[in-house]
Amino acid sequence: MPLGLIALAIGAFGIGLTEFVIMGLLPDVATDFAVSEATAGWLISGYALSVVVGALGLTAATTRLPRKPVLLGLVVLFIAGNALTALAPDYTTAMIGRVIAALCHGAFFGIGSVVAADLVAPEKKARAIAIMFTGLTAANVFGVPFGTFVGQQFGWRATFWAISVIGVIAFAGIAALVTVPRTDGDRVSLRHELGAFRSGQVWLSLTVTVLAYGGMFGAFTYIAYTLTGVTGFAASTVPWLLVLFGVGLVAGNFAGGRLADRSIDRTLIGFTSALLLILIAFGLLAWSQPATIAILVLLGAFGFGTVPGLQSRIMQYAGGAPTLASGANIGAFNVGNALGAWAGGLGIAAGLGYTSPIWIGAAITAVGLVVLLIAAATARPRATGTNTATLRTAAA
Numbered sequence: 001m002p003l004g005l006i007a008l009a010i011g012a013f014g015i016g017l018t019e020f021v022i023m024g025l026l027p028d029v030a031t032d033f034a035v036s037e038a039t040a041g042w043l044i045s046g047y048a049l050s051v052v053v054g055a056l057g058l059t060a061a062t063t064r065l066p067r068k069p070v071l072l073g074l075v076v077l078f079i080a081g082n083a084l085t086a087l088a089p090d091y092t093t094a095m096i097g098r099v100i101a102a103l104c105h106g107a108f109f110g111i112g113s114v115v116a117a118d119l120v121a122p123e124k125k126a127r128a129i130a131i132m133f134t135g136l137t138a139a140n141v142f143g144v145p146f147g148t149f150v151g152q153q154f155g156w157r158a159t160f161w162a163i164s165v166i167g168v169i170a171f172a173g174i175a176a177l178v179t180v181p182r183t184d185g186d187r188v189s190l191r192h193e194l195g196a197f198r199s200g201q202v203w204l205s206l207t208v209t210v211l212a213y214g215g216m217f218g219a220f221t222y223i224a225y226t227l228t229g230v231t232g233f234a235a236s237t238v239p240w241l242l243v244l245f246g247v248g249l250v251a252g253n254f255a256g257g258r259l260a261d262r263s264i265d266r267t268l269i270g271f272t273s274a275l276l277l278i279l280i281a282f283g284l285l286a287w288s289q290p291a292t293i294a295i296l297v298l299l300g301a302f303g304f305g306t307v308p309g310l311q312s313r314i315m316q317y318a319g320g321a322p323t324l325a326s327g328a329n330i331g332a333f334n335v336g337n338a339l340g341a342w343a344g345g346l347g348i349a350a351g352l353g354y355t356s357p358i359w360i361g362a363a364i365t366a367v368g369l370v371v372l373l374i375a376a377a378t379a380r381p382r383a384t385g386t387n388t389a390t391l392r393t394a395a396a
Contacts, residue, residue: 001131002119007173008112009135011075014166015108016139017147018082018101019047019337021163024148024224024238025156032156033091037225038345044221045345046095047102048338052331055106059327062107067115068180072171074104074111079167086160097160106330109136115180137253141246145239152236201317202325204375209310209332210339211368212272216303217340218361219279220245225354230286241296248300256305260312265376268309272369275302279362286355307333317379340364 022029022043030040062070081101088094116132151159197203219226227233227241252271259267278298285291311329318325343364344357 002177004119004174004178005116005131007170007177008116008132009138010166010173011071011078011108011112011170012132012135013139013143014135014163014170015078015105016136017143017163017166018078019051019105020140020144021147021151021159022047022098023221024144024242025151025159026222027224027228027235028151028156029094033094035091036349037222038349039091041221041341041345043095043098045338045341047098048334048336048341050099050102051105051334051337054103055110055327055331055334056324058103058107059110059324062111066180067111068174068178070111071108071115071174071178074108075167075171075174077101077104078108079164079171082160082164082167086157086164102334105334106327109330110327115178118180119178137250140249141243144246145242148239148242152239197325197328199317201375201379202314204371204378205310205314205317206328206332208268208272208368208372208375209314209329210336211364211371212268212275212306212310213303213333213336214339214343215279215336215361215363215365215368216275216299217337218344218364219282219299219340219358220303220361221337221341222344222348222354222357225348226286226358227292229354231289231292232287233289233292241293244293244296245300248297248302249304251297252301252303252305253307255301257308260309264309264313264316265372265379268306268313268372269369269376271302271305271309272365272372275299275306276362276365276369278302279358279365283355283358283362286358 026037026040026043029043030037033040058074078101081097081099081103083097084100085094085097088097112132147159147162150162223242223245224235224238227238228235233241256267256271259270278295282292282295282299285295310333311326314325314329340357340361343360347356347360348354350356
C-alpha cells in the first residue's frame with residue numbers, strides 16, 4: 001500500500017473531525033461566547049454551507065491545475081481556519097475560522113479521491129479510495145468522542161489546536177509521500193461536467209440527499225443538549241455515547257453499500273423509511289436512557305447507511321460527466337447538515353424543548369422519503385456496471 005494513501009487518510013481524518021466534533025462541544029462554545037444554543041448551532045450550519053461553496057467553486061476553479069499543489073493549498077486553508085477558530089476572541093471570528101476551514105472540505109475529497117486512485121494499479125483503485133475515506137469514518141468513530149473529551153477537559157479551543165496539528169501532519173505527509181502521474185496535466189472539460197445537470201434524476205437525487213441527511217442532522221446537531229437535558233446523562237458521558245453513534249455509522253455504511261450494489265433505490269427507500277421510524281421512536285423515548293443508547297446506534301446506522309446509495313445514484317445518472325456532480329452531492333450533504341441545524345435551532349429558540357429538533361428532523365426525513373419515492377417511480381433503468389461497486393467502496 002502506498003504511504004501516500006495514509007497521508008490522504010490523515011487529511012480526511014482531520015477534515016471529518018473539524019466538521020463533526022463541534023456537536024459535542026456546542027454547549028461549551030455557547031457558554032464561552034455567551035450566545036444561545038441556536039446561535040451556536042450556526043457554527044455547524046455556516047461550516048456546512050461553506051462546504052457547498054468549496055465543493056462546487058474550488059473544484060471547478062482548480063480542474064485545470066496540477067492536483068498535488070492544489071491538495072497542499074487546500075490543507076493550508078484547513079490549518080488556517082482551525083487555528084483561527086482556536087484563537088477566536090468572539091463568536092464572529094470563530095465563524096470566520098469555520099468558514100475558511102470548510103472551503104477545503106469538498107474539493108479535498110473530490111481531488112483526493114482521484115489522486116488516491118492514481119497511486120495504485122487500475123484493479124486496486126476502489127480499494128485505494130476506500131483507504132482515504134477510512135480517515136473520515138475514523139474521525140466519526142474515534143476522533144469525535146476523543147475530541148469532545150479533550151475539549152471538556154482542557155477547553156474547547158484545545159480540540160481545535162489539536163486538529164490544526166493534524167493538518168500540519170497531513171501537509172507534511174502529502175508533500176513527502178504523495179506522487180502524481182505525468183498525465184496529471186490532462187484537463188477536464190468544465191462544460192462537459194456541467195452537462196450532467198441536465199438530468200432531472202440528478203436534481204432529484206440532490207434533493208433526496210439534502211432532505212435525508214438534513215433529517216438525521218436535525219436530531220444529531222443538538223444531541224449533547226438532548227442527552228444531558230432530556231435523557232439525564234452527565235455531560236462527561238457524552239463523548240462515550242457518541243462512540244455508539246460512530247459504531248452505528250460504520251455498520252450502516254458497510255451494509256448500505258453492499259445492499260446498494262443489488263438495488264440502489266430499494267436500499268435507499270428501506271434505509272430512509274427506517275431512519276424516519278428511528279427518529280419518531282427517539283422523539284417518544286428520549287427520556288429513557290436504555291432506549292436512547294440503542295437509538296444512537298440505529299440513528300448512525302440508518303442515517304449514514306444512505307450515503308453509499310446516494311452517492312452511487314447521482315453518479316449513475318450523471319452519465320459520463322461525474323466529477324462535478326459528485327462534488328455537488330458532497331455539497332448537498334452539507335446543505336442537509338445546515339438545514340437540519342437551522343431547523344432544529346428554530347425549534348429550541350421557539351421554546352419547544354430539546355426534543356423538538358428530533359421531531360423536526362423526522363418531518364424533514366418524511367419529505368425526503370416522498371421525493372425519493374417519486375424519483376424511484378420516474379427513473380428509467382440504467383446499467384451501473386462496475387462504477388456502482390467502486391463508488392460504494394469509496395463511500396464506505
